[in-house]
Amino acid sequence: MNKKRMAAAAVTMIALISAISGTYAYFSDMKEHNVTARTTNLKIRVDNSQFTDEKVVNMLPGDHRELSYTITNVGEADIMAFSEITLVSSVAMSDTLEWFIQDAGVNTKDEDRQIHSQTGGRDYYDDVTMGELTENTVKFVSLTDNNTVAKFVVNHGLISGGNSDTSCKVDLELMLGLNAGNLFMNSDCEITADVYGIQSEHTDDDLTWDFIKSTAEANGII
Numbered sequence: 001m002n003k004k005r006m007a008a009a010a011v012t013m014i015a016l017i018s019a020i021s022g023t024y025a026y027f028s029d030m031k032e033h034n035v036t037a038r039t040t041n042l043k044i045r046v047d048n049s050q051f052t053d054e055k056v057v058n059m060l061p062g063d064h065r066e067l068s069y070t071i072t073n074v075g076e077a078d079i080m081a082f083s084e085i086t087l088v089s090s091v092a093m094s095d096t097l098e099w100f101i102q103d104a105g106v107n108t109k110d111e112d113r114q115i116h117s118q119t120g121g122r123d124y125y126d127d128v129t130m131g132e133l134t135e136n137t138v139k140f141v142s143l144t145d146n147n148t149v150a151k152f153v154v155n156h157g158l159i160s161g162g163n164s165d166t167s168c169k170v171d172l173e174l175m176l177g178l179n180a181g182n183l184f185m186n187s188d189c190e191i192t193a194d195v196y197g198i199q200s201e202h203t204d205d206d207l208t209w210d211f212i213k214s215t216a217e218a219n220g221i222i
Contacts, residue, residue: 042161043075044197051193061180064173066104071195072167073159079197081156081168082133084141084213088190091183092147098180099189101152103137104171113177115143128153130212131205138172141209153209158200 050068059065071081087099097113128141133155141151160166174191176184196216 040076040161042077042079042197042199043073044079044081044159044195045072045074046070046195047072048193056174056189056191059174059176061098061176061178061184063176067172067174067191067193068104068170069193069195070167070169071156071159071197072165073161073197074163074165075161075197076163077161078200079159079161080134080200080203081159082196082198083154083156083170084194084196084209085152085154085172086190086192086194087150087152087174088192089148089150090188093143093150094147094179096177096179097140097143097150098177098184099150100175100177101138101150101154101191102173102175104173106173108175110177110179128209129205130203130207130209133209134205159197 047070055067056065073079073081085101087101089099091098093099095115096110097115100108100113102108128139133139133153136153137155139153139155141153143150154170154172156168156170159168174189176189196212198212
């Protein structure tokens with residue numbers, strides 16, 4: 001083999017070995033780009049300075065007493081606001097609720113306070129959906145625990161976020177019905193308002209109020 005052929009063979013062999021061993025260098029370029037996902041926050045503040053014992057003392061059958069509080073969205077996300085109002089009577093109530101919560105200025109009829117089989121004597125949360133709650137301002141939920149505990153859910157609507165400090169004033173009335181007889185003399189009714197702010201986007205109308213409450217409690221909100 002002459003020298004030229006030997007040189008060509010050597011170059012070919014070196015090229016083959018280089019290809020196999022990966023020693024070739026190629027022009028190349030690379031750019032890195034990244035983003036960081038960030039969650040928003042949801043937070044409410046409640047001014048309960050007008051939600052006091054003094055507003056609901058010495059009540060007589062037929063009385064309506066106003067209870068107010070203000071919910072402020074101090075978070076970034078828009079929220080749907082709801083309150084769960086619990087009335088705990090020291091005297092068992094009848095089929096027409098003696099103690100009742102309602103919108104201020106509303107004339108509630110006796111039939112509006114009538115307890116039906118599906119809402120009396122058992123927990124009715126499982127059947128109350130977000131869709132139903134948004135269709136009502138005040139929705140009676142249940143009368144339980146030997147007819148002494150009445151629960152209502154109040155829909156306050158959308159409160160905008162984004163550091164706008166948007167507020168919603170809640171005006172409710174505690175009513176003692178004319179059907180409250182002598183058994184209710186010197187009795188008590190404890191009123192508790194648990195206020196919830198729930199994200200307004202991606203919320204399924206089929207979600208139950210029981211699920212919303214349980215999730216909030218599991219997350220340590222209450």
